[in-house]
Amino acid sequence: MADSGVIDGPGRKDEIERAKSEGKDLTKEEKQRLRKEKKQQKKIKEKKDDKASQENEKEKKPVTSAAPASQPPTQPTVQKAPSAVPATAPVSVPASEASVPADKPTKTKAELKAERRARQEAERASKQTKKGETGQQAATSKPKAPPSDLQPVVKRLPEHIQVDNPDVLKKLAKKLERQQTPEHYAAKKIPLRSDYGYKVSLFSHLHQYSRKAPLTQQLSIPSTVIHPAIVRLGLQYSHGIVAGSNARSVALLHAFKQVIRDYTTPQNEELSRDLVNKLKPYISFLNQCRPLSASMGNAIKYIKKEISNIPSNCKEDEAKNKLLNCIESYINEKIILAGVAIAKCAIEKQKISDGDVILVYGCSSLVNHILCKAFEKNRKFRVIVVDSRPRLEGKEALRRLVQKGISCTYVLISAVSYILPEVSKVFLGAHALLANGYVMSRVGTSQIALVAKAFNVPVLVCCETYKFCDRVQTDSFVSNELDDPDDLIVTRKGTTPLEGWENESSLGLLNLVYDVTPPDFVDLVITELGMIPCTSVPVVLRVKNVDQ
Amino acid sequence: MELQAVLMAAGGGSRMTDLTYNTPKAMLPVGNKPLMWYPLNLLEKVGFEEVIVITTKEVQKAMSTDLKIKDVKMKLDVVSIQEDGDMGTADALRHIQPKIKTDILVLSCDLITDVALHEVVDLFRAHNATMAMLMSKAHEFTETVPGQKGKKKTAEQRDFVGVDKSGKRLLFMANEADLEDGLSIRKSIMRKHPRMLIKTGLVDAHLYCLKKAVVDFLTENKSISSIRGELVPYLVRKQFSKTVNSQKLKDDTDDQTQEKNDGPLLISSRDEPLLQLAQERSCWNDHRGDMSEAYHGGKLRCYVHIMDQGLCCRVNTLAAYIEVNRLAPKLFEEPSVHPSADISERCQMGSDSIIGAVCHIADKTSIKRSTIGNFTTVKEKVKVTNSIIMHGVTIEEGCNIQGSVICSNAVIGRGADLKYCLVGNGQHIEPEGKSTKNSSDRL
Numbered sequence: 005m006a007d008s009g010v011i012d013g014p015g016r017k018d019e020i021e022r023a024k025s026e027g028k029d030l031t032k033e034e035k036q037r038l039r040k041e042k043k044q045q046k047k048i049k050e051k052k053d054d055k056a057s058q059e060n061e062k063e064k065k066p067v068t069s070a071a072p073a074s075q076p077p078t079q080p081t082v083q084k085a086p087s088a089v090p091a092t093a094p095v096s097v098p099a100s101e102a103s104v105p106a107d108k109p110t111k112t113k114a115e116l117k118a119e120r121r122a123r124q125e126a127e128r129a130s131k132q133t134k135k136g137e138t139g140q141q142a143a144t145s146k147p148k149a150p151p152s153d154l155q156p157v158v159k160r161l162p163e164h165i166q167v168d169n170p171d172v173l174k175k176l177a178k179k180l181e182r183q184q185t186p187e188h189y190a191a192k193k194i195p196l197r198s199d200y201g202y203k204v205s206l207f208s209h210l211h212q213y214s215r216k217a218p219l220t221q222q223l224s225i226p227s228t229v230i231h232p233a234i235v236r237l238g239l240q241y242s243h244g245i246v247a248g249s250n251a252r253s254v255a256l257l258h259a260f261k262q263v264i265r266d267y268t269t270p271q272n273e274e275l276s277r278d279l280v281n282k283l284k285p286y287i288s289f290l291n292q293c294r295p296l297s298a299s300m301g302n303a304i305k306y307i308k309k310e311i312s313n314i315p316s317n318c319k320e321d322e323a324k325n326k327l328l329n330c331i332e333s334y335i336n337e338k339i340i341l342a343g344v345a346i347a348k349c350a351i352e353k354q355k356i357s358d359g360d361v362i363l364v365y366g367c368s369s370l371v372n373h374i375l376c377k378a379f380e381k382n383r384k385f386r387v388i389v390v391d392s393r394p395r396l397e398g399k400e401a402l403r404r405l406v407q408k409g410i411s412c413t414y415v416l417i418s419a420v421s422y423i424l425p426e427v428s429k430v431f432l433g434a435h436a437l438l439a440n441g442y443v444m445s446r447v448g449t450s451q452i453a454l455v456a457k458a459f460n461v462p463v464l465v466c467c468e469t470y471k472f473c474d475r476v477q478t479d480s481f482v483s484n485e486l487d488d489p490d491d492l493i494v495t496r497k498g499t500t501p502l503e504g505w506e507n508e509s510s511l512g513l514l515n516l517v518y519d520v521t522p523p524d525f526v527d528l529v530i531t532e533l534g535m536i537p538c539t540s541v542p543v544v545l546r547v548k549n550v551d552q
Numbered sequence: 553m554e555l556q557a558v559l560m561a562a563g564g565g566s567r568m569t570d571l572t573y574n575t576p577k578a579m580l581p582v583g584n585k586p587l588m589w590y591p592l593n594l595l596e597k598v599g600f601e602e603v604i605v606i607t608t609k610e611v612q613k614a615m616s617t618d619l620k621i622k623d624v625k626m627k628l629d630v631v632s633i634q635e636d637g638d639m640g641t642a643d644a645l646r647h648i649q650p651k652i653k654t655d656i657l658v659l660s661c662d663l664i665t666d667v668a669l670h671e672v673v674d675l676f677r678a679h680n681a682t683m684a685m686l687m688s689k690a691h692e693f694t695e696t697v698p699g700q701k702g703k704k705k706t707a708e709q710r711d712f713v714g715v716d717k718s719g720k721r722l723l724f725m726a727n728e729a730d731l732e733d734g735l736s737i738r739k740s741i742m743r744k745h746p747r748m749l750i751k752t753g754l755v756d757a758h759l760y761c762l763k764k765a766v767v768d769f770l771t772e773n774k775s776i777s778s779i780r781g782e783l784v785p786y787l788v789r790k791q792f793s794k795t796v797n798s799q800k801l802k803d804d805t806d807d808q809t810q811e812k813n814d815g816p817l818l819i820s821s822r823d824e825p826l827l828q829l830a831q832e833r834s835c836w837n838d839h840r841g842d843m844s845e846a847y848h849g850g851k852l853r854c855y856v857h858i859m860d861q862g863l864c865c866r867v868n869t870l871a872a873y874i875e876v877n878r879l880a881p882k883l884f885e886e887p888s889v890h891p892s893a894d895i896s897e898r899c900q901m902g903s904d905s906i907i908g909a910v911c912h913i914a915d916k917t918s919i920k921r922s923t924i925g926n927f928t929t930v931k932e933k934v935k936v937t938n939s940i941i942m943h944g945v946t947i948e949e950g951c952n953i954q955g956s957v958i959c960s961n962a963v964i965g966r967g968a969d970l971k972y973c974l975v976g977n978g979q980h981i982e983p984e985g986k987s988t989k990n991s992s993d994r995l
């Protein structure tokens with residue numbers, strides 16, 4: 005199309021040039037006339053084009069088919085069309101110029117246009133056939149938006165729940181390759197962690213890693229590609245040393261602080277853009293050590309926003325200080341003070357009253373904090389701690405509560421329906437609150453909520469607002485986390501029944517980490533904004549987005 | 553930078569003086585490569601780019617001429633110290649303290665291993681440990697040691713190593729020599745770790761990851777001179793000492809002086825409150841059953857990785873040297889015959905023998921399970937079995953060498969028959985000489 009602008013109807017051009025040189029603006033009528041004439045010319049050209057190109061093709065086809073060149077006869081017809089057309093295009097241009105000297109420039113330009121269009125259509129057709137050959141991935145990957153006027157929103161599935169799709173895995177590997185930090189040559193890249201063991205078919209779309217094969221095996225030891233603080237953090241995540249939504253976010257922000265402190269802007273780069281690029285491979289690394297939690301995701305979004313909002317005229321030290329202060333204030337506001345506010349809210353609004361029997365599940369840092377604070381305020385209550393294998397986190401919760409002096413009972417989840425008649429309230433922690441009001445928490449939480457509902461016991465979920473997530477999920481299968489299956493193996497009295505489980509073809513071990521609880525089972529959510537029903541989560545999200 | 557590597561190559565080889573009186577221990581050939589090449593290779597494979605090598609001037613000179621060491625792609629920062637032997641490993645660390653900017657990985661030059669180094673370093677990283685070390689199950693040496701008459705009862709002193717039930721945390725470390733009247737374990741340790749496994753059959757690989765704070769601590773405490781002998785047991789004991797754990801005893805004057813000494817050890821990093829917060833909020837604990845938090849609130853932690861498979865050998869005795877010559881070549885996929893060696897066709901060479909560079913092996917020789925060094929000449933009708941021949945040796949016709957170690961530049965006369973002998977540097981064995989279980993040096 006580059007030609008078309010230059011070459012114009014010779015007559016009109018002279019007039020316009022004359023007008024311009026005389027310094028007169030083209031009047032409206034003249035402009036309209038120009039436009040009409042251009043359109044007419046185009047139409048005429050197109051008609052002539054088609055005829056001309058057809059003629060040329062007929063002429064040139066015997067030529068091209070005779071020329072053996074690089075076209076093996078076995079090529080499918082679809083592919084022959086695009087290869088024939090470009091072959092004709094350069095051939096036809098001089099030919100047309102030679103054969104049709106009268107209409108000189110317009111003809112060739114129009115012909116080129118038609119040929120280009122034909123080429124594009126042919127390529128599109130060939131792409132379609134290729135996609136048809138490779139299978140029904142069109143269904144799971146980008147759903148093809150029908151070329152209708154509606155233009156529906158195209159939803160793309162995140163890659164961490166498409167593990168059984170080999171194309172997606174290849175894309176992920178390529179992405180990790182590309183994400184190496186720029187000063188290191190291509191040999192050093194973020195390694196790809198491979199899955200371990202047989203995955204139960206319902207969950208085969210998720211990653212399942214083994215703790216015995218850490219990602220650090222493939223990294224160099226004085227780790228240069230990834231900042232040492234991030235490597236340490238990744239190891240702590242994968243070993244479970246830092247576990248729990250709040251702890252993981254705080255540890256992540258602490259590691260980012262160290263990264264920012266050790267960061268120096270390279271030449272000709274801006275801190276606001278380069279630092280974000282530096283953080284990308286670190287985040288991929290952490291994601292492979294252990295899939296990111298919703299709270300971590302929100303923290304990362306916040307940091308990235310803060311970094312990109314740094315003005316370009318800001319000096320490096322100032323910028324770094326600003327970022328460090330931002331991180332400090334984020335942790336202070338969203339985690340520490342939010343916890344204090346939630347505890348205050350729960351205690352003052354008499355959610356924990358004298359004589360209460362409170363049931364907690366697993367080890368939620370926020371729920372423990374609330375109970376300890378209530379005990380300090382001299383409320384008389386007792387706690388029932390419900391625990392489940394393989395993590396047995398309840399033991400840690402039990403330790404912390406008993407250390408404070410709270411009287412506790414400890415049961416396993418299988419005894420929950422036995423103990424529930426004694427319970428007056430259930431306090432649950434949350435890993436994330438989804439946009440449709442579902443609560444994502446440790447596996448087993450939805451069971452407890454269900455049984456509590458059956459016994460008419462109120463269920464209260466405590467959650468800070470920074471864990472609210474835009475995702476929507478109605479079941480625990482679509483997106484979850486699979487932990488190391490070897491954790492389920494236990495040795496009792498010297499025997500390990502599940503020892504050789506990998507060799508049994510019909511045996512699969514499933515160690516789920518999260519599950520979702522529907523809002524019907526949750527009576528109240530206590531956040532630092534107040535006590536809201538589960539269905540008000542999207543409102544909070546909306547308000548938050550408006551604020552930002 | 554995360555870790556700096558320090559290679560201790562100034563050791564004298566006091567337990568194998570027969571071999572080391574002429575060649576420094578770091579340059580002894582093992583499988584035709586100098587001994588210190590093996591730890592350097594380990595570091596290079598794992599991804600280190602720089603190593604600080606602490607050694608004597610003699611070794612430094614030898615290093616500059618050795619081809620294999622020149623092959624090493626890492627940057628070697630050689631620091632030479634006096635050869636009088638009074639400087640212990642900890643003294644050496646004190647000497648290079650200005651160069652140390654971050655945590656260090658200390659290696660000994662006589663370590664030959666194929667350990668996955670990330671196992672040790674991961675313990676160091678994940679638990680934010682003060683020290684992480686490597687140990688391995690000991691193997692009996694089965695080969696007869698030349699120069700030893702009769703089976704020598706190893707008067708080696710045992711090491712008692714106590715680990716917790718996960719097998720990773722180091723609770724107790726003492727050498728038999730230091731335990732005069734029995735092994736006593738403090739009650740505080742038993743209270744915190746009621747299940748402790750005490751192992752004696754372990755070999756210390758002398759590979760330590762130490763925090764930078766430990767090096768700073770060494771500069772203040774000049775009384776510690778050996779890492780293995782004094783520093784490591786000190787750190788292991790300090791894990792459970794009262795001043796480390798409770799801050800309430802600041803009034804006590806005795807504890808104050810101790811605290812001053814331990815000051816550098818307990819230096820906390822910046823953002824300690826954030827780390828504390830993360831640990832508080834985390835629902836993880838390394839032990840169950842008592843009321844204390846993770847790690848019992850202790851800031852000083854020592855970890856150990858115990859290898860049960862694979863090769864891990866310290867070459868500090870003659871028996872170890874011979875054993876390692878057998879095993880070390882299997883670590884690498886190199887051809888057993890150097891391309892520049894000239895071997896005649898009628899030579900019978902076993903598959904587990906190694907021939908060095910520019911060797912001349914004549915006809916009708918038989919070489920089985922042996923290592924032949926560079927520039928050696930082996931004449932006709934020689935039988936070499938189970939032996940180690942170092943560089944520059946000439947073996948005349950008709951010799952029979954069995955189970956022996958022949959040091960560099962020796963000449964074995966015609967028809968000599970050596971069984972389980974050790975021939976020193978530059979020695980000449982008379983023709984038709986017969987020696988059994990003899991060690992000839994400095995005659």
